[in-house]
Amino acid sequence: MAELTFWTGTMDAGKSTLALQTNHNHSARGRSGRIFTTHDRGGEQQITSRLGLRHDALEVTPDLDFWQYTVDALTHGARIDYLICDEAQFYTPGQIETLAKIVDELQIDVFCFGILTDFRTRLFPGAARLVELADRTEVLQVEALCWCGKRATHNARTEDGIMVVEGEVVVVGDVEDLQGPPAEVAYEVLCRQHHRRKLTAARAKAVSLAPEPLPFG
Structure with a gap:
């Protein structure tokens, strides 16, 4: 039986x-698939990995009808034996519902691969619909780490090196390069505590890391 699977992580x-x-694994066994993505940091019509892997892909726009395609x-x-859908958090809820229909009827x-929450710690509509409809939701076992060494659970956006919690939801950027100058728009993974405190790696170098005072006394 075909399945709708959602792989998620920061x-x-x-x-x-x-x-x-x-x-690669499915095509090596003689299966034929299609690869989709959207807002990839490498540009349109391609899926790229930070390890240097790259593959042509079909660009998902808000008006793409997966069923018709x-x-x-x-x-x-x-x-078509399978569909690979990267950056699925950016798909519309309707597109996610269509993907579920493809699984059930075809x-x-x-x-699907994507992140759950945006830089404001709120669920992406596409990711939320996937959690509701997927046969399986799997959390990637490779843990991204906050600068403090704890498991990263939140995605932070920085603008010119300053963490922000308001703005357009979809702004393409990559993980901050801590060795270079601050990028106009970049992202950094943080643990919940440091996301709440807006304490990025760069800011942690410039301020005391003393714990916040308790709210009493």
């Missing part, structure tokens, strides 16, 4: 690497 946890590895391809003689496996 930025820098290896989601795109796993997406490409999944495609798949049915048209099958009608014209194409073989018996095509759909593997």
